[in-house]
Amino acid sequence: VSATAWAWLVLLFPLxxxxxxxxxxxxxxxxxxxxIGTAAIALAFAAGIATLLSLLGEDPEARHHASSLWDYxxxxxxxxxxxxxxxxxxxxxxxxxxxxxxxxxxxxxxxxQSDAGYRRFFAYLNFFVFSMLLLVLAGNFVLLxxxxxxxGFASYALISFWYRRQTATKxxxxxxxxxVVGDIGLTLAAFLIFRELGTFEYSEVFEKAPHVFQTxxxxxxxxxxxxxxxxxxxxxxxxxxxxxxxxxxxxTPVSSLIHAATMVTAGVYLIARTHVLFELAPTAADIAAxxxxxxxxxxxxxxxxxxxxxxxxxxxxxxxxxxxxVGVSIGAYSAGMFHLMTHAFFKALLFxxxxxxxxxxxNEQNIDKMSGFGRAMRFTSIAMVCGGLALAAFxxxxxxxxxxxxxxxxxxxxxxxxxxxxxxxxxxxLTAVYTFRLIFRIIPGRPCPExxxxxxxxxxxxxxxxxxxxxxxxxxxxxxxxxxxxxxIAEQSWPMKLAMGVLAFLALAGGLVQVPGVDDVIGAFxxxxxxxxxxxxxxxxxxxxxxxxxxxxxxxxxxxxVAWFLYIARPETPALLQRKLRPLHTLFVNKWYFDEAIDFxxxxxxLAIGRFANRVFERFVVDGLVTGTQETVRGSGSVVRAVxxxxxxxxxxxxxxxxxxxxxxxxxxx
Amino acid sequence: MNITWYxxxxxxxxxxxxxGILIRRSPMVILLCLELMLNAGNLALIAFSRMVGNQxxxxxxxxxxxVAACEVVVGLGLIVAIFRRKLPLNVDNLRELxx
Numbered sequence: 001v002s003a004t005a006w007a008w009l010v011l012l013f014p015l016x017x018x019x020x021x022x023x024x025x026x027x028x029x030x031x032x033x034x035x036i037g038t039a040a041i042a043l044a045f046a047a048g049i050a051t052l053l054s055l056l057g058e059d060p061e062a063r064h065h066a067s068s069l070w071d072y073x074x075x076x077x078x079x080x081x082x083x084x085x086x087x088x089x090x091x092x093x094x095x096x097x098x099x100x101x102x103x104x105x106x107x108x109x110x111x112x113q114s115d116a117g118y119r120r121f122f123a124y125l126n127f128f129v130f131s132m133l134l135l136v137l138a139g140n141f142v143l144l145x146x147x148x149x150x151x152g153f154a155s156y157a158l159i160s161f162w163y164r165r166q167t168a169t170k171x172x173x174x175x176x177x178x179x180v181v182g183d184i185g186l187t188l189a190a191f192l193i194f195r196e197l198g199t200f201e202y203s204e205v206f207e208k209a210p211h212v213f214q215t216x217x218x219x220x221x222x223x224x225x226x227x228x229x230x231x232x233x234x235x236x237x238x239x240x241x242x243x244x245x246x247x248x249x250x251x252t253p254v255s256s257l258i259h260a261a262t263m264v265t266a267g268v269y270l271i272a273r274t275h276v277l278f279e280l281a282p283t284a285a286d287i288a289a290x291x292x293x294x295x296x297x298x299x300x301x302x303x304x305x306x307x308x309x310x311x312x313x314x315x316x317x318x319x320x321x322x323x324x325x326v327g328v329s330i331g332a333y334s335a336g337m338f339h340l341m342t343h344a345f346f347k348a349l350l351f352x353x354x355x356x357x358x359x360x361x362x363n364e365q366n367i368d369k370m371s372g373f374g375r376a377m378r379f380t381s382i383a384m385v386c387g388g389l390a391l392a393a394f395x396x397x398x399x400x401x402x403x404x405x406x407x408x409x410x411x412x413x414x415x416x417x418x419x420x421x422x423x424x425x426x427x428x429x430l431t432a433v434y435t436f437r438l439i440f441r442i443i444p445g446r447p448c449p450e451x452x453x454x455x456x457x458x459x460x461x462x463x464x465x466x467x468x469x470x471x472x473x474x475x476x477x478x479x480x481x482x483x484x485x486x487x488x489i490a491e492q493s494w495p496m497k498l499a500m501g502v503l504a505f506l507a508l509a510g511g512l513v514q515v516p517g518v519d520d521v522i523g524a525f526x527x528x529x530x531x532x533x534x535x536x537x538x539x540x541x542x543x544x545x546x547x548x549x550x551x552x553x554x555x556x557x558x559x560x561x562v563a564w565f566l567y568i569a570r571p572e573t574p575a576l577l578q579r580k581l582r583p584l585h586t587l588f589v590n591k592w593y594f595d596e597a598i599d600f601x602x603x604x605x606x607l608a609i610g611r612f613a614n615r616v617f618e619r620f621v622v623d624g625l626v627t628g629t630q631e632t633v634r635g636s637g638s639v640v641r642a643v644x645x646x647x648x649x650x651x652x653x654x655x656x657x658x659x660x661x662x663x664x665x666x667x668x669x670x
Numbered sequence: 671m672n673i674t675w676y677x678x679x680x681x682x683x684x685x686x687x688x689x690g691i692l693i694r695r696s697p698m699v700i701l702l703c704l705e706l707m708l709n710a711g712n713l714a715l716i717a718f719s720r721m722v723g724n725q726x727x728x729x730x731x732x733x734x735x736x737v738a739a740c741e742v743v744v745g746l747g748l749i750v751a752i753f754r755r756k757l758p759l760n761v762d763n764l765r766e767l768x769x
Binding site for chain 1: 762767
């Protein structure tokens with residue numbers, strides 16, 4: 001069996017799972033639906049492994065295959081195949097997506113148990129995995145756009161999963177609208193590519209592009225900037241990031257899978273996939289890198305002050321994706337993809353731990369109300385610390401190696417790219433501080449009432465009275481679209497525990513596959529994809545990498561120490577700092593006023609134009625046209641109607657007079 | 671014999687019918703006047719046919735007769751229906767189709 005056949009199977013299993021659960025949701029028992037969903041993704045993962053093995057059996061130079069099942073669209077010289085492209089990059093993404101998805105499905109199997117929409121959840125989740133796999137396996141830009149739009153829809157459906165919550169449906173719409181802006185960018189980029197190169201197929205585009213375009217020609221720069229619009233909207237980079245924190249309204253496994261591990265990294269994948277084009281447009285690549293840098297710093301500062309647990313982690317996700325975008329934009333392709341993988345591990349884990357804690361808090365997400373979970377939930381706490389260490393790039397953990405590889409590359413490339421190293425380390429300091437701010441506030445200390453109850457009774461806290469939405473305090477509709485009265489926490493559910501255990505191991509040890517000077521598994525595997533790229537040929541020396549790792553280690557430890565000092569040793573200092581740095585704090589708490597700025601610059605003008613169009617254009621032009629036509633018809637009708645007076649004899653007279661007139665006319669003209 | 675006489679007769683007949691339709695109010699008479707006009711047409715057709723020397727005009731006259739017969743059937747049927755309903759047999763009063 002060839003690699004492409006396995007890759008088709010990778011696509012098939014989640015699709016079948018989604019269809020089975022989606023169509024059989026009335027008949028399937030809940031647990032069976034969850035098992036089908038999980039098994040489908042596990043099978044896809046197995047098929048992904050098989051693809052990998054069959055690819056590894058080949059010569060490194062020959063590890064790229066295009067395969068198509070049938071024509072997707074064939075009109076007027078345009079021939080688009082329903083085709084996939086299998087190469088180390090897509091297989092790498094397939095493995096990350098299916099691997100993490102399998103674990104998150106397993107986690108959801110326990111976490112969503114009391115939810116009224118359990119089967120719907122798994123149908124959506126499988127559909128999401130299918131779309132994401134379509135996105136990464138697509139063999140041309142058209143299928144890429146299809147997958148791109150599908151994940152956008154899946155994200156929308158899952159953010160608004162609890163559809164009786166106003167906040168959730170609004171967040172879903174926001175995510176959808178911003179993602180569609182990105183879709184438009186991507187589509188326009190594909191149009192431009194087709195206009196210039198006459199094809200949508202990846203292999204042909206990347207082969208032709210260097211011969212057709214001159215470096216930094218305006219067309220290729222425009223193509224790359226449009227691709228970036230798509231990438232930034234999907235990957236929540238400035239200024240298209242505002243949907244991601246709001247997307248935390250969805251169930252926690254969704255945040256973990258879609259809004260941390262997989263979908264939001266699609267932009268990074270896109271840049272890596274089209275790196276040939278970006279190398280022809282260095283200006284666009286530099287813009288991307290600087291946007292990534294700005295995102296990683298700004299999101300880091302916001303994460304420092306967020307009191308909502310999931311939103312804080314969401315900002316951290318943005319920040320980490322900023323690192324990846326910097327990486328793949330400056331040429332550290334393998335390093336960027338490596339960080340994508342490790343980030344998927346530790347961020348999924350952090351969200352799972354957060355979900356477990358939020359469940360124990362009865363859906364309360366405010367960290368001000370949490371403390372002392374170390375004793376109440378030992379397993380979750382350990383998992384959270386593992387994820388936190390990896391995120392803070394603690395020496396030896398996965399994040400440590402992946403983040404520093406990007407920064408070391410920037411240093412090795414030299415010139416102005418040293419900025420990325422310096423500010424990247426600043427971002428790393430922020431990362432360590434905000435990560436351990438969360439951990440130090442939640443885990444140690446005196447147990448909060450909910451945690452105490454868990455210690456005393458072994459039960460999860462249930463609020464009295466009708467269920468309320470903790471975000472707004474509104475009463476919730478408990479029949480449909482409701483998280484369920486029972487809350488499932490990792491401590492009491494083995495699937496959740498298993499999923500978190502595996503991820504905790506990967507978060508700690510996942511970096512060991514790529515230790516400078518020791519091994520280079522990911523880099524060597526992905527090498528053929530960047531063949532012929534001058535940027536990918538730059539390698540920092542082992543010495544430089546170890547120096548970088550040393551600096552990274554020091555910064556991580558300092559960051560954790562700062563967090564320890566602020567939140568454990570001197571718990572009164574944060575409040576003091578808050579008072580002293582009031583303007584800065586206000587800026588961060590209000591998320592740098594991005595929502596307000598977008599509201600002011602785009603939403604309000606759009607609304608104003610809409611209102612103007614409604615008042616003037618609609619009222620006078622459109623209505624005028626319509627009523628005018630009607631009035632004209634009616635007016636001319638009333639003139640002609642006089643003839644229809646009902647006197648048969650007058651009709652006869654008209655008839656005869658008319659014929660007589662005609663006859664006279666012909667006689668005279670002859 | 672000159673064709674002019676036939677055409678003059680036909681025109682007179684036609685004019686009589688047309689004037690009759692315009693000035694008379696009884697549907698019965700209007701129907702008769704219609705017949706008059708049709709037969710004026712027939713006369714002209716046959717006269718021209720003889721002049722040209724083939725039978726096409728005569729065949730057409732036969733068709734006109736068939737149409738006239740059909741028209742009489744419908745027209746008389748209408749008149750009988752009007753009469754049975756005890757409506758005035760006066761076309762000026764039958765003006766429900768006013769626009």
